[in-house]
Amino acid sequence: xxxxxxxxxxxxxxxxxxxxxxxxxxxxxxxxxxxxxxxxxxxxxxxxxxxxxxxxxxxxxxxxxxxxxxxxxxxxxxxxxxxxxxxxxxxxxxxxxxxxxxxxxxxxxxxxxxxxxxxxxxxxxxxxxxxxxxxxxxxxxxxxxxxxxxxxxxxxxxxxxxxxxxxxxxxxxxxxxxxxxxxxxxxxxxxxxxxxxxxxxxxxxxxxxxxxxxxxxxxxxxxxxxxxxxxxxxxxxxxxxxxxxxxxxxxxxxxxxxxxxxxxxxxxxxxxxxxxxxxxxxxxxxxxx
Amino acid sequence: xxxxxxxxxxxxxxxxxxxxxxxxxxxxxxxxxxxxxxxxxxxxxxxxxxxxxxxxxxxxxxxxxxxxxxxxxxxxxxxxxxxxxxxxxxxxxxxxxxxxxxxxxxxxxxxxxxxxxxxxxxxxxxxxxxxxxxxxxxxxxxxxxxxxxxxxxxxxxxxxxxxxxxxxxxxxxxxxxxxxxxxxxxxxxxxxxxxxxxxxxxxxxxxxxxxxxxxxxxxxxxxxxxxxxxxxxxxxxxxxxxxxxxxxxxxxxxxxxxxxxxxxxxxxxxxxxxxxxxxxxxxxxxxxxxxxxxxxxxxxxxxxxxxxxxxxxxxxxxxxxxxxxxxxxxxxxxxxxxxxxxxxxxxxxxxxxxxxxxxxxxxxxx
Numbered sequence: 121x122x123x124x125x126x127x128x129x130x131x132x133x134x135x136x137x138x139x140x141x142x143x144x145x146x147x148x149x150x151x152x153x154x155x156x157x158x159x160x161x162x163x164x165x166x167x168x169x170x171x172x173x174x175x176x177x178x179x180x181x182x183x184x185x186x187x188x189x190x191x192x193x194x195x196x197x198x199x200x201x202x203x204x205x206x207x208x209x210x211x212x213x214x215x216x217x218x219x220x221x222x223x224x225x226x227x228x229x230x231x232x233x234x235x236x237x238x239x240x241x242x243x244x245x246x247x248x249x250x251x252x253x254x255x256x257x258x259x260x261x262x263x264x265x266x267x268x269x270x271x272x273x274x275x276x277x278x279x280x281x282x283x284x285x286x287x288x289x290x291x292x293x294x295x296x297x298x299x300x301x302x303x304x305x306x307x308x309x310x311x312x313x314x315x316x317x318x319x320x321x322x323x324x325x326x327x328x329x330x331x332x333x334x335x336x337x338x339x340x341x342x343x344x345x346x347x348x349x350x351x352x353x354x355x356x357x358x359x360x361x362x363x364x365x366x367x368x369x370x371x372x373x374x375x376x377x378x379x380x381x382x383x384x385x386x387x388x389x390x391x392x393x394x395x396x397x398x399x400x401x402x403x404x405x406x407x408x409x
Numbered sequence: 410x411x412x413x414x415x416x417x418x419x420x421x422x423x424x425x426x427x428x429x430x431x432x433x434x435x436x437x438x439x440x441x442x443x444x445x446x447x448x449x450x451x452x453x454x455x456x457x458x459x460x461x462x463x464x465x466x467x468x469x470x471x472x473x474x475x476x477x478x479x480x481x482x483x484x485x486x487x488x489x490x491x492x493x494x495x496x497x498x499x500x501x502x503x504x505x506x507x508x509x510x511x512x513x514x515x516x517x518x519x520x521x522x523x524x525x526x527x528x529x530x531x532x533x534x535x536x537x538x539x540x541x542x543x544x545x546x547x548x549x550x551x552x553x554x555x556x557x558x559x560x561x562x563x564x565x566x567x568x569x570x571x572x573x574x575x576x577x578x579x580x581x582x583x584x585x586x587x588x589x590x591x592x593x594x595x596x597x598x599x600x601x602x603x604x605x606x607x608x609x610x611x612x613x614x615x616x617x618x619x620x621x622x623x624x625x626x627x628x629x630x631x632x633x634x635x636x637x638x639x640x641x642x643x644x645x646x647x648x649x650x651x652x653x654x655x656x657x658x659x660x661x662x663x664x665x666x667x668x669x670x671x672x673x674x675x676x677x678x679x680x681x682x683x684x685x686x687x688x689x690x691x692x693x694x695x696x697x698x699x700x701x702x703x704x705x706x707x708x709x710x711x712x713x714x715x716x717x718x719x720x721x722x723x724x725x726x727x728x729x730x731x732x733x734x735x736x737x738x739x740x741x742x743x744x745x746x747x748x749x750x751x752x753x754x755x756x757x758x759x760x761x762x763x764x765x766x767x768x769x770x771x772x773x774x775x
Contacts (some may be wrong), residue, residue, distance in 0.1 A: 308497070312517035
């Protein structure tokens with residue numbers, strides 16, 4: 121693995137700090153105005169409106185209803201990550217060993233979800249999973265069920281749909297890591313007496329682990345704050361934290377409490393990122409293993 | 410390390426009628442080879458000659474379309490690589506980057522269920538064999554290319570395989586290190602008595618290291634023999650041209666001759682010169698005469714072929730003359746330094762001669 125360039129490197133040319141700042145300025149400005157300022161305002165409201173207080177946070181962490189939503193959010197995010205990993209790894213493996221048209225098709229299949237709107241994909245899942253949807257019709261025709269099974273508005277449906285939506289974020293870093301393993305490594309392992317399973321366990325898996333960690337972290341973090349899919353596919357029983365925040369803001373106009381929920385989520389995410397900061401490597405997403 | 414002489418035939422390899430096609434191309438086209446136990450055999454040929462495909466078939470990464478491969482008399486053609494118990498050193502050092510040097514060497518022992526203590530002991534012994542005793546705790550990335558390849562060798566011999574396969578293992582090293590490693594590998598092979606099958610496109614490497622060399626071209630075995638046989642008595646024009654430097658001079662056989670018999674060759678634009686027939690020749694048949702530059706002589710006078718020196722290139726240990734003979738035939742002639750042989754300078758006209766045994770006549774397909 122080659123050493124990473126230490127500073128901003130473009131076309132083999134390094135920019136001076138001033139030039140770098142100038143190039144990044146439009147984005148940084150946008151980030152400041154539409155992200156950092158509103159977030160800061162929200163957090164400020166949660167802590168200082170009308171007077172300095174931690175009541176909002178205490179309320180969020182003490183009330184069983186809210187605690188349940190938070191724990192459910194964690195559980196669903198974890199299950200989504202697990203499912204995405206199970207689906208993504210074999211796909212990434214095949215992709216890393218494909219070339220030409222095969223690779224192009226697989227790549228397109230992986231990226232297709234990113235090119236279509238989350239809403240469209242979520243509605244597609246609703247069509248599939250609803251009471252007289254495609255899945256139920258097939259099950260009925262095969263004689264496996266007497267009457268339609270409840271698929272929509274279940275936690276399983278939420279996990280499945282979210283895993284599908286977030287799959288590219290798992291596939292890409294794993295693909296990138298697997299691509300970086302020369303074909304001779306598994307061959308060498310086999311020559312040395314390793315069975316296919318041992319080759320996977322002792323050589324392939326440890327070498328692709330950075331990509332796996334990176335993908336898992338990305339999917340988990342995105343899943344924690346996911347809104348559209350759980351809101352549409354899950355019922356009230358599957359409410360996740362983003363939906364709760366939205367409810368507090370739009371229906372109850374309780375901005376300080378919404379701010380506290382956001383603050384808790386943000387703190388949790390930051391702790392995770394710090395714990396795994398070595399795995400969060402953006403270059404894995406642009407294909408530089 | 411214990412010699413493998415318990416069962417001398419265990420390390421022998423027999424390749425029988427091997428054919429491997431990739432689409433329409435015959436990568437290997439009916440190759441049969443008997444490799445003796447404890448022998449150092451080089452598979453030599455240009456790229457696309459099929460040498461690597463043969464090695465990969467022995468290793469188990471390619472399955473032949475036809476033919477068999479026997480190891481110590483046992484048919485291994487369809488056995489997966491991990492159950493063949495062969496050693497292999499790859500072109501690129503394939504040390505696992507997430508393991509230390511010692512863990513790398515212990516890996517095949519771990520795969521064979523050897524206990525931790527014995528693993529470490531045997532890995533250290535193998536590391537001593539390749540003279541890297543102090544490097545066990547390092548990571549592969551901290552070693553030089555030559556050291557990495559020595560570790561790869563240690564890893565491939567630590568479980569005492571009967572056969573060691575080497576796929577151009579020295580091609581990534583610089584020239585000096587390569588020559589040093591050639592000798593080192595040769596010594597190691599004698600010491601542990603393992604059979605080595607060594608793929609290379611470098612003829613010097615093949616001649617230096619191997620007991621026998623199998624020369625391949627277009628998937629066919631051109632010649633199998635000791636290095637000296639290949640150089641002194643090439644059986645095909647390809648081998649004559651591929652091994653060492655050769656001048657080819659077209660001509661006509663003055664009489665019929667069987668392989669190995671003396672024959673006169675009427676050169677294009679010259680007189681009749683003595684040669685040895687490399688194959689069956691018909692009287693009046695077209696031939697190509699193969700002449701090594703260092704076996705050509707400048708004669709003081711008398712019978713020979715006249716030629717003009719167009720250039721004289723001094724290279725310290727020898728002088729190479731570029732010659733043009735009658736009919737526009739271009740030749741190279743090498744005069745070793747210090748042997749007191751007559752030299753010549755550019756523009757001079759000289760008389761060329763050679764001993765009959767040094768000129769081999771190959772029949773040209775009509």
